Amino acid sequence: MKNKLIMDLHTHTLASGHAYGTVRENALAASEKGLKGLGVTEHGPGMPGSCHPLYFTNIRYIPRELYGVNIYYGVENDMMNDGTMSLQDRFMSQLDYSIVGIHATCYQDQGIRKNTENLIKCMSNPKVFFVSHPDDSTYPLDYEEVVPAAKENNVALEVNNNTIRNGWKKNCIQNIKTYLELCMRYRTNIIVSSDAHDPSTVGRFMEAEALLDEFGFDEYLIINNSEEKFKEFIGFGKTGT
Numbered sequence: 001m002k003n004k005l006i007m008d009l010h011t012h013t014l015a016s017g018h019a020y021g022t023v024r025e026n027a028l029a030a031s032e033k034g035l036k037g038l039g040v041t042e043h044g045p046g047m048p049g050s051c052h053p054l055y056f057t058n059i060r061y062i063p064r065e066l067y068g069v070n071i072y073y074g075v076e077n078d079m080m081n082d083g084t085m086s087l088q089d090r091f092m093s094q095l096d097y098s099i100v101g102i103h104a105t106c107y108q109d110q111g112i113r114k115n116t117e118n119l120i121k122c123m124s125n126p127k128v129f130f131v132s133h134p135d136d137s138t139y140p141l142d143y144e145e146v147v148p149a150a151k152e153n154n155v156a157l158e159v160n161n162n163t164i165r166n167g168w169k170k171n172c173i174q175n176i177k178t179y180l181e182l183c184m185r186y187r188t189n190i191i192v193s194s195d196a197h198d199p200s201t202v203g204r205f206m207e208a209e210a211l212l213d214e215f216g217f218d219e220y221l222i223i224n225n226s227e228e229k230f231k232e233f234i235g236f237g238k239t240g241t
Contacts, residue, residue, distance in 0.1 A: 001213060001219060001225075002219060003225040004034075004225065005192055005205050005224055005225050006034075006036040006037065006225060007036060007037035007038070007039070007227060007230055008030060008035055008038055008039065008193060008203050008205075008224070009037070009074070009097075009099075009191055009223075009230070010039060010041050010132060010158065010160070010191070010195050011038060011040065011193075011194060011195070011196040012041065012042060012043070012076075012197050013025075013026060013040065013042065015050070015055060016042045016043045016047065016051070017043070017047065017048070017049025017050045017051075018049060018197065019196075019197035019198065020197060020198045020199075021197075021199040023066070024067075026038060026040070026199050027066035027071065028066075029202040029203065030067070030069045030202050031067035031068050031069050033202065034203075035203050036069065036070060037070045038069050038070070038071055038072065038202070039073075039096075040059065040062065040072070040073060041074040041075055041076045041099055042055065043075075043078060043103075044076070044077045044086035045086050045087060046085075046087075046106040047106060053087060053091045056073075056075060056087060056094060057094055059073045059094070059095070060094070072097070073094075073095045073096045074095055074098060074099060075087050075092065075095055075099065076101050077092065077098045077101070077122075078101060078102075078105075078106040079101065079102050079103075079107055079119065080106055081108060081110065081118075083118035083122065084122075085098070085125070085128075086106065089125070089127070092127040093127065095127070096234060097127065097129045097130065097234045098125070098127045098130075099129075099130040099131070099132045099158075100119070100123065100125075100128050100130075101132035101133060102115075102119070102136070102139045104138070109139050109140075111140075112140040112141065112142055115139050115140060116145050119131065119134070120145065120149045120153075123150060123153045124153055128153075128155060129154065129155055129156065130156050130157075130191055131146075131156070131157050131158060132158050132160065132193070133158055133160040133162075133195070134146065134157055134179065135160065135171075135176050136170055136172060136175070137172075137175060138169070138170050143175075143178050143179045143182055147179055147182035147183055147185075147186050147188050148186050148188070150188050150189075151188040154233070155189075156188070156191045156233070157179055157191075158190065158191050159176060159180070159190055159192045159208045160195050161192065161193065161194050161195065161201075161205050162195040162201075163195075164176070164207040164211055165207045176211065183217075184221070188221070189223050189233065190222055191222070191224050192209070192212070192222060192224060193224075
């Protein structure tokens with residue numbers, strides 16, 4: 001890739017209940033990788049073992065800068081069966097951004113039509129700016145609808161390095177290529193994330209970068225290769241954050 005990815009906007013700590021580092025350990029790892037920004041994005045309360053909503057009201061006490069890395073406050077908000085998200089708006093409003101994601105522990109497949117409707121409903125929330133790993137055919141999505149809806153709602157779709165590295169999700173690589181092609185067509189933005197659950201994988205993008213290089217993806221559409229681009233995308237500093 002010509003432009004270095006300088007932010008990792010989807011990472012987890014011990015607070016998510018199934019990850020193994022602290023905020024400071026992740027921030028130190030980000031600094032050692034040369035990153036400029038780190039998103040702290042624990043799962044919402046719909047995920048078993050994750051944070052109580054109080055965690056997100058108190059997250060502002062994490063310093064905005066650690067080890068030379070700018071810290072951003074977020075949530076990976078789990079989509080529920082009724083198309084709502086597990087962390088309510090009044091808690092999301094105190095964060096910089098929300099990621100919406102589909103997880104087996106919170107959501108049961110309802111077929112491609114309803115899955116797509118539910119995700120687009122979540123994307124319409126003004127605090128949602130990213131969709132995590134929309135790449136698993138276990139929960140099929142109609143990308144011909146999801147991608148233009150993401151563009152319309154100022155939401156970026158994620159290319160998740162964990163997905164590519166592990167390859168355990170159903171049809172994941174082909175699905176990523178499908179929505180990347182549509183993102184190019186509709187000029188829909190993406191982010192590239194580690195989805196780190198341990199400090200050792202913070203800032204690990206190599207498998208995703210290789211896929212994007214092979215695909216010939218337009219780097220202009222990638223949000224996290226510029227901190228200013230990211231701030232503008234989420235309106236950072238314009239809404240009290």
